[in-house]
Amino acid sequence: MQRRDFFKKGTTAAIAAGVIPLVASSCASTQDVVYDRKLDKWYHLGTGKTGMPSRKKTIGYDVAVIGGGAAGICAAVAAARNGSKTVLVQDRPVLGGNASSEMRVHLNGVNQLNNGEAERETGIIEEMLLHNRFENEQESFPIFDHVLYDFVVREPNLTLMLNTQAVDAEMKGDIIKSALCWQATTEILYTINAHIFIDCSGDGLLAATSGAEYRTGREGKAEFNETYAPDEPDGWQMGATLLMSSKDMGRPIKYSPPSYVIKYTHEGASLKRKFAGYHEGIWWIEVGSEGDIIADFEVNRHKLMGYLHGVWDYIKNSGKFPEAENLALDWVGSLPGRRESRRFIGDYIVSEKDMTEYKQFEDAIAFGGWSLDEHNPGGIENISEPPSYFHHHFDEVYQFPFRALYSKNVSNLMFAGRNVSQTHIALSSSRIMATCALMGQAVGTAATICNKKNILPREVAQKHINELQEQIMRDDVFIPKRPANDPNDLARKANLIFGSTTLSGDAKNLTNGISRDIDGAINHWQSDGLSAELQLEWELPIALSSVEIKCDTNVKRNIMMRKDSRNDDLYGNAIPPEMLKSLSLEGRVNGVWQNIGDIKENRTRLIKFKFDSMNVTAIRVKMTETYGAEHVKLFEIRCYA
Amino acid sequence: MLSKLNIVIILTFPFWIFFQSGSDVSNNYDIKIQHTFYVNHPGEKEPMEVVLIEIQNKDSLPIQYYMDVKSVICLEQVCKVIPVRIFWNNIGEYQNYKLKEGATLEKYEADLFESEDYVKLQSILSNKNSPFKEVKLDEVLTVVDETDFEDVDAVSGATALELNENDTVAGAALTCYTLWHWANGNMVALIKKNTTETVSNEQLLDFLNEKNKDYYLLALNELTKRKVYGEDFTNAVLNRVFKDANLLRASFKYIETAPKSIYFSVVKNIFERGGQEQKIAAIKSLHASPFEISKAYLDLFCVQIPNLKSFQEVMVFLELMQSRNANSTKVIDCTIPLLDANFLIARRTYWFLINENLDTLQQQKVEAFYIKNKDKL
Incomplete structure (x- = not known):
């Protein structure tokens, strides 16, 4: 769609019917959207004036x-x-x-x-x-x-x-x-x-x-040599899902479905359609499309609302979920979460083998x-x-x-x-x-x-x-x-880097460009207890105005919010205990250590000190507290002029 | 935690069968002591009364513990419960389990454990960091197929417990959960506490020499409590820290509680005989020590200056001297040659020396260093 005539017609032009904004949260009509100045009869009681509101x-x-x-x-x-x-x-x-x-x-x-x-x-x-x-x-x-x-x-x-x-x-x-x-x-x-x-x-x-x-739909196997693609291309797009959540009321709660329910029986369902964790939503309450999935959205939303209540009716009233007796829906989605529609074409199209063959x-x-x-x-x-x-x-x-x-x-x-x-x-x-x-x-x-x-x-x-x-x-x-190799990073030019103690890894790892332990290799330095210090020495004085540190937040454990607040080795429901909380930075000027900055309540993995440029022959990071871990672990330090 | 203690003579369980390699010493010794505790198991709402058997050798050293537990917590009494005997070593590390002869563990829907399932159970119980450590009972109870982590979609992340095949026995997650928490739960601390309070000082000395670091650390804690700092003990500590720098922090915690004379002797020993990490740890300990340190004692450290190979060693040494032994002529004499060492060490020495009281010759040397290197300072 290219520039339309109404753009050229100035402020009094009417919008073409074909470009009515698709504002899902608005109930505006065409007339509401297109502000026709000639017909505007705004009389402002406060000023006693008649005028036209500015709407562009x-x-x-x-x-x-x-x-x-x-x-x-x-x-x-x-x-x-x-x-x-x-x-x-x-x-x-x-x-x-x-x-x-x-x-x-x-x-x-x-x-x-x-x-x-x-x-x-x-x-x-x-x-x-x-x-x-x-x-x-x-x-x-x-x-x-x-x-x-x-x-x-x-x-x-x-x-x-x-x-x-x-x-x-x-x-x-x-x-x-x-x-x-x-x-x-x-x-x-x-x-x-x-x-x-x-x-x-x-x-x-x-x-x-x-x-x-x-493009939309599914590529056929041949186009990208994809194992899991259908033999021939088709229009299917993965659907949208409508979620819900329920709470235990402590007493039996009845449920009767609304008028728009679509009855669900689970008869003939694949064994893979499971109900585990159903009280926090069921992801397979999903409707897709093989045509124009965007145009179908409102029809599919209505269906999904019907299916959602149909499945909940099945859970509450089929007798197969006695443990659901005290459950009541306390939130139901009205806006399905979409998985797929348009995929724009770039200079490269990523396909299955790019991923599976790394x-x-x-x-x-x-x-x-x-x-x-x-x-x-x-x-x-x-x-x-x-x-x-x-x-x-x-x-x-x-x-x-x-x-x-x-x-x-x-x-x-x-x-x-x-x-x-x-x-x-x-x-x-x-x-x-x-x-x-x-x-x-x-x-x-x-x-x-x-x-x-x-x-x-x-x-x-x-x-x-x-x-x-x-x-x-x-x-x-x-x-x-792809290890980092920033030529402007002066930490890589330090003549010496060392930690006050070392429980695992090596302070030299902090400038190797790999900011996590991966592929079986250790890329960190970990202190033995706290407090701990990390020091970099340069033979010649250097001008610095920025020091950037990447501390540990345990990237092997998920931190996203979940409905079930899961908290185990794989999912955490709190601030990562490994994360560095309190630290300070010092620079050595003419043989004397000077404080550059203090951070008491750090909240990020990437910790930045920015300061007025100063000539130093060494810097020293003093780390005094994590959010619970006994030792502090770092993955990178960078220094910039 | 309430406990009772009974000494029992010769309790034998001849019909118990091991399903994995491991030694049962319970029938080789006469002394068995019965402890009764009330402990919490995460699968139970109320504390449970349990009977722990301690086995001692002829020297009254606890060498093993065991306890009989039920194979599975069964909330609705529909599971078949099999007694399982769990064995720990004397510091509460899980060793193995065994069942009565003829008994078999069950999975869901009355499937029996296969021989490989018993092996896998042993592997699960031996893993102190098993996923069972943190999962909740209700998560375990909702498991349908533990080996199938395909039940999780990007949208909801459905809450079926996700366990790798190696982390559980398929169809027996509740058994794994139940037994893992017995083997690795609150009993561990009880056993450790019992052993440490039971053993003699001589046995603690043996612990200091045990290859397993956990024995060493346990012994250090207990020796600190008992305030035992005899030469045998400090020598054992020295031997350990020379071999393993990762033990320095714990070892210094012990050494720093020793009487002044022993502390100074041990620290000097570590400084003189240790490598870089040991030397640095010794100097840092002195730097932070609440004791008053004599000039003579610190001057003795000068002898080691030629043996300080790294910048880090020199740096902490000079920091110590600057704060606890300033203007020592002996130290100054010893450090002047460092102006000719590698540049980073020489520069650090220069900054030390310019704050000291130097004689004329020394001042000339320092000034010469300044003139030569003023662009690098």
Whole structure:
């Protein structure tokens, strides 16, 4: 969809019927949306004047990120932190996408590899989840909404627009010049100009209207030599799920289903359709589509509400779940969580074998490791099939390339999340939110490189991929098999690095560029008890203004909020005890140690000291407390002029 | 925790059968002591009365413990409960289990354990960090198929317990859970406490020499409590810390509670005979010591300066001298040659010396170092 006539007609033009904003939270009619000034009869009693409200605004940013889920938040925060004036446009009243209180999907990532351990994502997504552990001990999804809100609005270079949907792209050649955005709560039609657009909205309406190539459905086996693809291509897309939760009332509670219930009997159901943990929602209450899954959404939502109550009626009234007698629904979703729709085409299309054969990409910028979790065609309307095939579980994490994150034919368009350039089978793994979040941080960072160098994303891939990789790793993203090697990092030039005590690992590991223990190798230094010190010595004095440390948060244990508050070796429900809490930094000037900074209540894995430039011959990090662990463990230290 | 104690002579259980390698010494010795405790098991709402049998050798050293427990917590009395005897060593480390002859463990729906299941159970119970350590009973009770972790979707993360094949016996998660918590739960601390309070000082000395570090650490704690610092004991500690630097922290905790003269002697010994880590630990201990340290004692350390190979050793040595033995002519004399050592050491020495009272010749040397290296300071 290209620029439309109404853009040219000025403020009194009527909007074309074909571009009525799809604002799910609005009940606005066409007339409400299109503010016809000639017919506006606003008489303001306070001023006694008749006038016309201003309902059109044009604003400009370096980077516009569309979609406020995990991918969009990470993209926007990365762009803003790296220096781009950024706007984050979210069509819902809350942030978080599938993990918001509106849908309550667990924010999963590489939760468990075949070795039984997690290989958790770091960077901005981890910072968000840690922020939640500090601010939301009660593990409430509505509070999580506000935690994410806080996480975004505190960024000085970032503007958040909620209840706002990007509905159309204004093009100039193959460049998106602006995004037309409808803000439902203010009746304002925004024209957002930006150098770079990043569509993290899942469905990708803005990207679609820009003319970016995309596909839906399942590739046939032959196209990418995929083992788990169907023999021939078809239109099936994995469905959306509607969740619920219940509570024990301590006494028998009756349940009668509403008028729109769709009866569920479980007759003929696959044995894989299990009810474990049903009191906190059932993921296979799912409806997909083999046609236009976006157009089908409202029909499918209605069905899902019927199925949800049908399954709950089965649980409560079939007699097969006597333990459910005291349970009552206390939250039911009304907005299904979507898994799949458009997949935009980039310079590279990620497919099954890239993942299962752990392909090494020169432009790797993210990783994944959730299973190939392809849901069955039909969802709950095809219950004889397993709800998912779980084709393949991974031994280790796989790489994800940058070339799959920008459009093949729209030059300033990138994407992150489930709508990126990949096959249906690849999506079955990479759609997981924390994986999407890593893509988000990569494109947000790439957008800033584009702005600084006045280039487009493809040129980042072709000429500046090393810079992108180094920056995201500095910002605590892990790229498998790609050690960091930042020439500006002065810690790597230290003549000596040592810890006051060493229980395991080696202080020298802290500059080896690998910020976690992985592939059977130890890349950490761990003190023997606390307090502990880490010292770096340089023969020649160096000017420093920044010291950055990556401490342990135990990436082998998941930290996302779960409905069951699970707390064991694999899932934690609190602040990681390993995380460093209190530390200070000293620099040695003319033989005398000087305090540079103190951090008493650290909340992040990546710990930064920024200070006025000073010439030192050594620095010393004094660590005095963790959140519970007896020893402190670090994975990296960097120093910058 | 309430406990009763009875000494029982010759209790024999001739019909118990081991399902795995391991030695049962319970029939080889005459002294068995019966302890009765009330302990919590996470699968039970109320504390349970249990009887723990302690086996002592002829020297009255506890050498093994065992206890008979039920194979499975059975909330609705529908499970077949098999008695299982669990064995620990004398510091509460699980060793093995055995069943009465002819008895078999059961899985769900009356399936019997296969021979490989007994082996796997032994492996599970031997794993102190088994997933059963932290899972809740209700999670175990909802398990349908423990080896199938495909039940978890990206959306809800359904709550079926996810256990790897190696972490459980398929179909017998509740048995694994029950027995793991007996083998690795509250009984461990009770056994450890009983042993440490029972053994003699001589037996603690043996513990100091045991290869298993847990014995060493247990002995150190108990010796600290008993305030035992005889030469045999400190020599045993010295031998250990020279071989294993990871024991330094615990060892110094013990040494630092010793009487002043013993403390100074042991620390000097560690400094003189130890490697880099031992030397650094000794110096840091002195640096933080509440004792007043004589100048003569610290001056003796100068002899070791040529043996300080690393920057870290020199650094902590100079820090100690600066704070506890400033302006010692002997120390200054010994450290002046370090100005000719590798540059990092020389520079650190320079910064030490410029704060000391130097004679003219020494001052000239220091100034010469400054002129030569002023751009690197």
